[in-house]
Amino acid sequence: MRVAVTGSTGRLGSALVAALADAPFTGPRGPVAWTRADLDLDAPAGVVQALDRDRPEVVVHAAAWTDVDGCAREPELALRRNGEATGTLAAACAERGIDxxxxxxxxxxxxxxxxxxxxxxxxxxxxxxxYGRSKLAGEQAATDAFERAGAMGSASLGIARTAWLFGPPGRDFPHKILDAAARALAEGQPLRAVDDEWGTPTYAADVADAIVELLAEDALAGVHHLVNGGIATRATWAEDVLGRLSIDAPVEPVPGTTWARASVPPRWGVLAATPLPSGEPMRSWQAAMADYA
Incomplete structure (x- = not known):
């Protein structure tokens, strides 16, 4: 199976490329790792050339503008990058019978x-x-494109929602907490972390493995909620990070209104995980953190 991954250098995209490289169904060539040169969210029409050049059977669209504060400051740009660009990619895939x-x-x-x-x-x-509106616009644009092309029978469309991703590359939440804890300790202050917003920390590598399972079992179609098990606030997550590394930095729980933020996340951002084909749930976020730490 020829699988192309957009946003292949990002947190989830890089994890997907690694997981797909180990998947027997991708063959000796492995996945096609698309970068901005293949799908530029500001000029998405160019993806047609990449599709016709590489001829994938499946595209996993992990590229996105995930700067939530940037999206809040420039909502029209967010809609173009996360909404319209997704629709352009979906239309090109649907016309070619590509999942x-x-x-x-x-x-x-x-x-x-x-x-x-x-x-x-x-x-x-x-x-x-x-940010949420732009991503929902992308979901709807993809659905509309497949319906317009009448591709729902010849090609599959899936949507995979996830949350609070951590893992390489870049500075994810655990790394930001370590930096903040170092500053707080140097100043003799507690580390303040939000304690009235809930979600599920989710390891990008685990989401990648779940997507590989969906592909392997021909179960891509539909809406999937791919998150690790359990619930946390940013404060409880911070405590977990520091505890695993035996860093004695007190965490002071504070409300989300403590800081002015351009983008305010949902207070209750917990997803109910959907079953995977194997019937095995994704592991708890604490177990994933144990591997990551």
């Missing part, structure tokens, strides 16, 4: 539910910020 998996986010949900259960794929969406 497409669009990676999305928990921030398509409003976060105001009070029953403390995770959002299911069938729950109503209500993005609270520009």
């Amino acid at each position: 497409l998996l669009v990676v999305s986010t928990n921030e398509v949900f409003g976060g105001d539910r009070e029953d403390h259960t995770g959002y299911a794929p069938s729950d109503p969406t209500a993005p609270p910020n520009a």
Whole structure:
């Protein structure tokens, strides 16, 4: 199976390339790792050349503008990059009978539910910020493109929502916490972390493995919620990070309103994980952190 991955140098994209390289169904050539030169979110029409050159059977669209504050400051640009560009890619895939998996986010949900259960794929969406709106626009643009092309029978469209990704490359939340803890200790202050916003820390490598399983079992179609098990706030996650490394830095739980933020995430950003073909759930975020640490 020829699989192309957009955003192949990002957190999830790089994990996908590694996981697909080990998957027997990709063959000796492995996956096609597309970079911005192949799919530029500011000039997405160029992806047609990449599709016709590499002829993948499946595209996993992991590229996105994930700067949530940037999206809040420039919402129209966010819609172009995360919404319209996804629609352009989807239309090109649908016309060629190429399966497409669009990676999305928990921030398509409003976060105001009070029953403390995770959002299911069938729950109503209500993005609270520009980033979430742009990603939801991408989901809808892809769906519309496949429906217009009548491709739902000849090609599969999947949407994979995830949340609070950690892992290489770059400075993820655990690394930011370590930097913040060092500053707080130097200043003799506690480390302040938000304690009234909930989600599930999720290891990018585990999401990549889940996507590989969906592809291997021909189960790509539909909406999937791919998250590790469990729930945390940023404060409890910070405590976990510091505890694993035996860093004695006190964490002071604070409300999200402590800092002015251009983009405010959903207060309740917990996704209900959807079953994988194997029937085995993704492991807990704490178990994933143990491997990562």
